[in-house]
Amino acid sequence: MTGPLQRELLTREARRLAPGASEESALGRRVFVEGKGAVLTDLDGNQYIDLAAGTLTQSLGHSHPEVVAALTEQAGRLWNVHDFATPDRAALCDLLADLLPEQLDTYAFFSTGAEVVEAALRAVQAVAEPGRNRIGALRYGFHGKTQGARMLVHWDIGNQSLAGNSVLGYSPYCYRCPLDLAYPSCGVRCATLVRRHIAEKSNVSALVFEPVLGAAGVIVPPPGYWEQIADSCREHGVLLVADEVLTGGGRTGTFLASERFGIQPDLVTLSKGMASGFPFAALAGRSDVLRHPHASRAGSTASTYAGNPLAIAAAKATLEVVRRDTLIQRVDVLGALLDERLAELQATYEVLGDVRGIGLLHGLEFVRDRTTREPAPEVAHAVYQAALDLGLRTSVGGHIIRLAPPFTIDRALLEEGIALLGRALERVMGEQR
Ligand SMILES: Cc1ncc(COP(=O)(O)O)c(C=O)c1O
Structure with a gap:
């Protein structure tokens, strides 16, 4: 009571x-x-x-005492200088380079999950070849409540769906299989259909996905699902954008859930597990995407609170403990x-x-x-x-x-x-x- x-x-x-x-x-x-x-x-x-x-x-x-100490110390020193460099930010970049798969070597910092998903969408749109004006997403995915993020949401989750410019792919929801099949005799047909969809559409620039779908109730894909889809994306020039806002930072037993499923994403969004509850998000990407001239125009990664020193201090302290204490x-x-x-x-x-x-x-x-x-x-x-x-x-x-x-x-x-x-x-x- x-x-x-x-x-x-x-x-x-x-x-x-x-x-x-x-x-x-x-x-x-x-x-x-x-x-x-x-x-x-x-x-x-x-x-x-x-x-x-x-x-x-x-x-x-x-x-956590070390995060409290880092935040308290930072709070007495410096709160906001727009997106100017600070010593901690450089250290956080090095720490991320150590924790993340090698290809994800370039970073930008934001404040919330939805904000970093929007940043990923902007980067995708900036580097997309002409004509690739659609973005793929999975049914039961959740990516946040801003307009761009809502366009990736295809199911009834309050009033948060605004499926517009994105194409639909089957998620690996074995307990409620949309095809009425059962694993493993199904041969992971849901993935085969997503794969076919990707192959048939020449106008898709990226697939935005949660490797394990969180908001939908922890949908864990069976073996074979991601292998098929990731291969197909590679083959057809579709960028893999892993939304690891919920799974990133170790929650599934590897720093990224993508690692557990053998996915090598081009871009990854991170937030929840990164800074002990302080508003913080990071976009990690391959340098040829995030350093592409169209994705890196002045101001493209800046916003009022993006990478503010308090958030950076909280993230750095959190990730140092995660790494040190294995x-x-x-x-x-x-x-x-x-x-x-x-x-x-x-x-x-x-x-x-x-x-x-x-x-x-x-x-x-x-x-x-x-x-x-x-x-x-x-x-x-x-x-x-x-x-x-x-x-x-x-x-x-x-x-x-x-x-x-x-x-x-x-x-x-x-x-x-x-x-x-x-x-x-x-x-x-x-x-x-
Ligand atoms: C996978 C995923 N992406 C994005 C978001 C949106 O994050 P935020 O609520 O910080 O905007 C969430 C929130 O739960 C999420 O689970």
């Missing part, structure tokens, strides 16, 4: 605040006042294990534990139609019945709320609950969090009986 201090504050704020909050916050009705490591505290003093890591931003947990290896170890525990829950609760994930990114799909697979958003919502009442924060969207713990979480705390999820399921299913 939301405590009395929080209820009072939420009621007061609602008189002024425009509606339109995420399902998570509208259903959750909590007022958080502090985060330390993997634990949040609300205004009434209740604590929560945060298995949503902020909004997949807190790879190091909340208020946290990406930890992602795989903890991810295996999560896989195991969630499989146990799925075996116990019929309502968990599908449980899937990679690294520390998991999706739980709630259904009314395992045969019809009819989505059960009301159950997902109830479990989400029951978990909060028990002291666990997850993330919910429609009939899917997502788990994305901090990389730094203690094994015991992760176990405790999953046990709370089990108790939430037990409570809700008990009430429904």
